[in-house]
Amino acid sequence: AQTVTQSQPEMSVQEAETVTLSCTYDTSESDYYLFWYKQPPSRQMILVIRQEAYKQQNATENRFSVNFQKAAKSFSLKISDSQLGDAAMYFCAYRAFWETSGSRLTFGEGTQLTVNP
């Protein structure tokens, strides 16, 4: 079974600074997808960024980028120029590639990010 681990329950960053959230996962599959979701106090789950395991290039979305290390099974999220609106709980998630497994997501425990003005 796949597992996702986020070892940082809480992180804080100064506004305009950069912060990196860590995520590791365990799988025997070679093809899969990884995601970072953001959950602000409104509790809405919002997709931040995704990475296909077969792509070597790290995904980027504006101020958000990932460092995907397939061999190490590591998938960290970097937030540049942090803004107050980035404060939220961040979840790392894994999805199997093959349709027979369905598109269910396995989530990590979450990292609560605080942005200080």
Next chain:
Amino acid sequence: DAGVIQSPRHEVTEMGQEVTLRCKPISGHNSLFWYRQTMMRGLELLIYFNNNVPIDDSGMPEDRFSAKMPNASFSTLKIQPSEPRDSAVYFCASSFLGAGQLEAFFGQGTRLTVV
């Protein structure tokens, strides 16, 4: 599209009562998921449907929980009888299981409190 719509947003009920949570997935999506979020256990998958058929309900805690998807645009999660330990936020999510479609879209969740 309005996104995944869940109702109610908040529910407070007494122990022993029946609770029904509702979900309308995004039109055109063929997979629907029910998740439960608690402080102790994080986000857990309870059940998911593909083309209205339950595929995996191994996450359903016990027989008090049941889920249905009578058509592509509606699903319910029922708890009968409810217990205080069922208090949690319940999320519904939908996605399209097919090439090029990857992410699941979540509703705003239902916060259930059983007293």
